[in-house]
Amino acid sequence: MKRTTLLSAGTLLASMMASGAFADTICGANTGEAATGAPIKVGGIHGNAAPGDFSSSTTAANAYFDCVNANGGINGRPIQYLVENDQWNPELAAQAAAKLLKDENVVAIVGNGSFVEMAVNAPTYKEQNIMAMASACAVSECFESSNIVSTNQGPLSSTVGAAQYMVEELAAQSIVCIGLAIPNVGNWSCGAMEEYMTSKGLTGASVLLNPASPDVNSSLLEAVASGSDTILVNLPAGLAIAFMKAAEEQGMVDSYKWASSTPLYDQSVPSAVGSAWDGKMYINAELTPWDKGGPDATNWLAVLDAHAPDAPRDTFSQSGFLSAKFFVDTLLKMDPAQLDDRAAVTTAIKAISGYTSDLMCGPYYVGEADRHMPNHAGTMVVVKNGGFETVRDCYEYDSPYFAPIFENEKALGLR
Amino acid sequence: MRAVLISIGIWGALCLALALLVAWGKPAPVIGMFVVSGMAVGSLYALGGIGLVVLYRATGVLNLASGAVGMASAMVAWQLVQWGIFALVSWILGLALGVLLAVAYCRVITPYMAWREPVVKAVASLGFALVILGTVSFLWPDDPRRFELPTDKAFVTILGLRVTATRLMVVAVSILAVIVISVVLVRTRIGLHMRALANDRRIASLIGIPVVRVETMAWAMAGLLSAFTGLMFANLVRLEPVVITFLIIPCIAAAIAGRLQSLPDVLIGGIAMGVIESLLTLSDPLKSIRPVAPFVIASVVLLVTNRGRRLTFAGED
Amino acid sequence: MKVTGLLAAFAVIAVIGLLPTILGGQWIGIFISTTCFAFAAMGAGFMYSRLGMVSLAQVALMGLGGWVTLRLNHATDLPFEVNLLGGAVATAVLGMLLALPALRMRGLYLALVTLMVAGGLEVVFTAFQFPNGGAGFWGVGTSFSAPMRRPTIAPDDANYLRYCLAVLVLGFLLIEAHRRSAPxxxxxxxxxxEAAALASGVNVTFYKTWAFGLSGLLAGAGGGLLAASLGLLDAATFRASESVLLFALVIVGGARFWYGAILTAFLYRVAPGLLNTWGVDADLALVFFGAALLHAVMTAPDGIAGQINDLLGKVRKEQTRDRA
Incomplete structure (x- = not known):
């Protein structure tokens, strides 16, 4: 599905009325006047087709840009946000990037959410000297490229964070990570968790599941055979729920400690997993919990209410909103004459350092580096009473994997 | 009966050989758990395979859309339960949708394809699968879902592994379907009509067999089986439209185990495939590709069952 | 005959030369994909129309060709052409292995053997993914991806499209040469x-195996070209269901005519691209796609190519009638 957002008179009027009704949105320069100048073209790529829908990141970014355009834009110029759908197909991902970068000449890519897009396009972004401020990343290439920076954490950080909580607060001695048998997703993230456990003198193991297999029972038995006391589920929500159901069937809910990476932090999960898991499943949240409050969290909900009332309010939505906000803040600080210059915008994005938000635990920065993972601190929640309850507020993860990232932060004076 | 025992013997020996090969030195209770777990998965392959073979024997169509039909049934049943409609009614409505979709395909689409060769009929049914899959993905957002049945709570422990009543129901229904359908096809008049139809549609209609009625009944029966399979997949595998739709491909492997003909062989072969797949978990180099088991086994079955033939002659399909 | 041949050659050169200059970046990408899949469609189409054999593993075989090409690329410093040839030949060898069951089976059973191969390859591709420059036999590293070399004469997308089209023409000529000679x-x-063929001294085993090898060679080349266009490959491209879909589109496109393969590839990649450009929801596009497939199988016995051929035949007839 392609949603090219052109600022037509209709949407302009609607958004102006909306911003009147929801006076609490704070967007860009916040002048309350619609931007009318020549548009600044910005791209975004999400994956939305049969296996899953990552579009909420670009939807939230779009909502924020709409709000900015209704509030003075970037020095009076509106942002024209062009969104493409890669449908989980690497060819479509490459074509989408070709369209945005070569045909439309966008100055930056913001709010990306996909499994395949980053792996395919990382070399293109580098070659074209454009920055992608992604929001919903899941593969290693997304965090280990010079021209992509993501607001979310991805499976690696989230898994390590969950393991750290289980070790520090629930005295886990041995953890088995259940991941997908896909090298740049499961092996990558579960491998880092094993590394973390080894660094603490504890034992970690991985059980990797082929997504084509209908059978999760055998993997469950494999996990049991590993002799661990804690099972860490690091799977997409659908598969994770199937795995948990099999565990429930075998009466294993109470005999193990349970944890999960972020995919299970989704509003429909508590009712889908059922009451057996109440107070049992500890889940890592990459950004702050939806209901935590704070100026940015309130603003995020207000912007969605005003500009995308039907959009889901989930982690990827927060992440997309935040990427868009950081991007707009950067553009507003730039020399207005350079806004159409891709290289200048890239330089400005790479210069981002020490941005903060109550939606994120740590600071946001980019910097000139061959890898970017600004977000490596999160929150732990537990499934409780049909919802979630925070059990540990913002804490920073610590694992050998983060060593080069900490180096970057030292160099930027953030540590 | 003798043929069935021979099949059990062959498949059982195969599983045993593999168990000895990959699980040598592993404690027996562990192997027992993997065998039971594999039988549970295998019975799902078998159930799907039985639905395929029933329709193929009755109409000559290998229906690649049967997974999609089952998936639509499961989604509707789930949705109705979510809306607070009495569970039993929801399931029955879900099953009814499966029958409806199958019959609609039979009445609207198949008459135009009657003259096509079996492969084209099979491949074209993929079009129907895409239509159903696209519609369902459009109507329902991508959310994690869980389809529950009251039988999930009850269980018996077999060789150290808990087996829920739902899984037992799958095995029971598979066996029942094999017996009932075998009897219908061999002993009743409608079964005779179905077999005649599958053999040669034109001659069947010439000798006065009510082609449309017989075909509709066959499709309705297959639709019901697909829908039931879909509900079981939704409960025991996971309620994800794409996953259930394309589980049809390993189910085809189970159907091949019965040479698209013998229902008891589909059941036994399907279960054996599940067991072998599960046992591969014990082998370190092979565990990440264990879903490959049904395909390898089906290929071997095809090669073995065709070993007597040297060359084929045109027209002899 | 000579005149039409010359005209055709001119038309081909014009298309190869001009097409990339009039397309934008996105559409160049779409046409590169289309060209790559045209190879697979060509192989499946000629096996179906010449021998009545159905291969439901063409896209999976492309994956194999792509895998070998990528593996060679990351393991050696050989030029792209050598790696591509390696991928194509390796796939041809697997195709010939597939011919083993084909000697004894036909129709649905043969199709199902190939489907089982596609299903098996899908599982293997998902578990091991495609080489990206990592260590070991599988060549997959979790944390980086090394570059995939493109042909030295076609480093950018526009020239790469020309390159792919030129290789495609070679593929067509290869099939045409076979059609006109002993095979x-x-x-x-x-x-x-087969009885008659055997009686008249044709080595049935050899020629059936050869056909499978040729079809594999084409699919492998398509996969290798696709790998270089993206720089990497993903298992999702080569699912068993994609192989079935491609064969379905071979029937819709029309296997009996040479341009059927091009129509098939257009339906497979350009049609979804158009729907995407027109802003049709991806899920609804799937519905249209499935419905169009059913409709074409129901109404066009020789596929769209057959309908075009009938139309051209009518025009020609009218012209001759006018002249008379």
């Missing part, structure tokens, strides 16, 4: 009756 005659006899 073509042997296949025609085999299609009519």
């Amino acid at each position: 073509g005659r042997a296949w025609a006899l085999i299609r009519r009756s």
